[in-house]
Amino acid sequence: MNAFWVRGGKLVFPCRVRTGDVLIADGSILALGEQAYATGIQNLLVPDLYVAPGFIDLQVNGGAGHNFEDATPREIRKIVDFYVSHGTTGLLPTTVTAPIAEIRETISRVKEANRPAVLGMHIEGPFISNERKGAQNPEHILDPSVEKFNELVEGHEGFIKIVTLAPERPGANQLITRVREIGAVPSLGHSDATYEQALAAIERGIGLFTHMFNAMREFHHRAPGAVGAALDSDVYVELICDGIHVHPAAVRLVARAKGVDRICLVTDAFSATGLPDGEYSLGGLPVFVRGGVARLPDGTLAGSTLTMDRAVKNFMEFTGCSLPEAVRCASLNPARLLGIDDRKGSLEVGKDADLVIFDEDLTVHYTILGGEVVYERRKAM
Structure with a gap:
């Protein structure tokens, strides 16, 4: 299983923002919220950044x-x-x-x-x-x-x-x-x-x-x-x-x-x-x-x-x-x-792991597409 955590971000839901974590595995969102961190899984630390649907x-x-x-x-x-x-x-x-x-x-x-x-x-x-x-x-x-x-x-x-x-x-x-x-x-x-x-x-x-x-x-x-x-x-x-x-x-x-x-x-x-x-x-x-x-x-x-x-x-x-x-x-x-909101458009368990991570000024720091980090502000991957 290709999995990693996005940790410490401000999660942007349709009606609220809440600090929490996102577990991504095999291209999908596997878990949301404050979780017990499994050993051996990589972490992408994003404190003070917003994590939103792409x-x-x-x-x-x-x-x-x-x-x-x-x-x-x-x-x-x-x-x-x-x-x-x-x-x-x-x-x-x-x-x-x-x-x-x-x-x-x-x-x-x-x-x-x-x-x-x-x-x-x-x-x-x-x-x-x-x-x-x-x-x-x-x-x-x-x-x-x-x-x-x-x-x-x-x-x-x-x-x-x-x-x-x-x-x-x-x-x-x-x-x-x-x-x-x-x-x-x-x-x-x-x-x-x-x-x-x-x-x-x-x-x-x-x-x-x-x-x-x-x-x-x-x-x-x-x-x-x-x-x-x-x-x-x-x-x-x-x-x-x-x-x-x-x-x-x-x-x-x-x-x-x-x-x-x-x-x-x-x-x-x-x-x-x-x-x-x-x-x-x-x-x-x-x-x-x-x-x-x-x-x-x-x-x-x-x-x-x-x-x-x-x-x-x-x-x-x-x-x-x-x-x-x-x-x-x-x-x-x-x-x-x-007609694709069953798999895209919001942070929900089971949906595609298509995420954008940005700061207070809406400057994009990371883009995650299909569970892969495809853009990083310091370098394009």
Whole structure:
């Protein structure tokens, strides 16, 4: 049995923090709390550090100099390992709008990279709205089509976890049904849906709103839009908490309106994350990063340079919520959305030993993935 203790840390549970120990064996959490220490078992001593479930990022386009859309398997491993060093133990590589053949090639390369932190794929487009395309390439936007979708996912059905689409477009009803049939979550995003259309889409099966507020119809007191529908329902919403994509006050209002159990923190990060300001690209479009903010030449926001550890810290600062609440938005909530909370998302006996260990400033000191220490602050392992 490959076993070791994580000792003396502050354990972050969904509703509280308690000092204790974690026994890890064969990739799982075997015991929690104050335990009698067995002889012959190694100890990882983490006094004054927090021990939390690893973060799960539902939307990430790239990082460390590469985008998933055109990265080689080796470069994909580099991207994933970069986010693991920031406490992410589960992520969905995200494709932007592109020709179907190119999206399929990306999926195949991600599979070939074979990183344990990869939980599947998020397909963001091409079935989106021209009016709310954001930083998506308009040349490759398609009308929602079950036939085209089947072509895109053939052979990869179980690997697709989220599909972002515009539910107001013709053919979207059938596509929502088909996405559900393959076990994925249909998500409203890059959509010009009205309040009424968005509510109807939720009734049909939309389970998530992709990067809430961004690339969707805004709230107005006489026309609440898609934002109003999200606030007026129990659908999950993604939030990019970099202080740029969504004003801190708006983040705070969402937390008050929906409660923290329906919020999933995401990065929507791309190749520039972890690198200096400069010129990059996303989906074949030029992106300029200044002061860590990524924009197209016309000023449109184009992804972020955020990491999940910073997202958790920002969410706490923006909302005044507790550490367990913020961690829940980055772990248990996305795990529940994906239907994997029976094995991931919280510190519970029997669940996967995917942990992040950080200090008061949310600086990551260790990442444990599948019961193995895969990142240590003093050195990457």
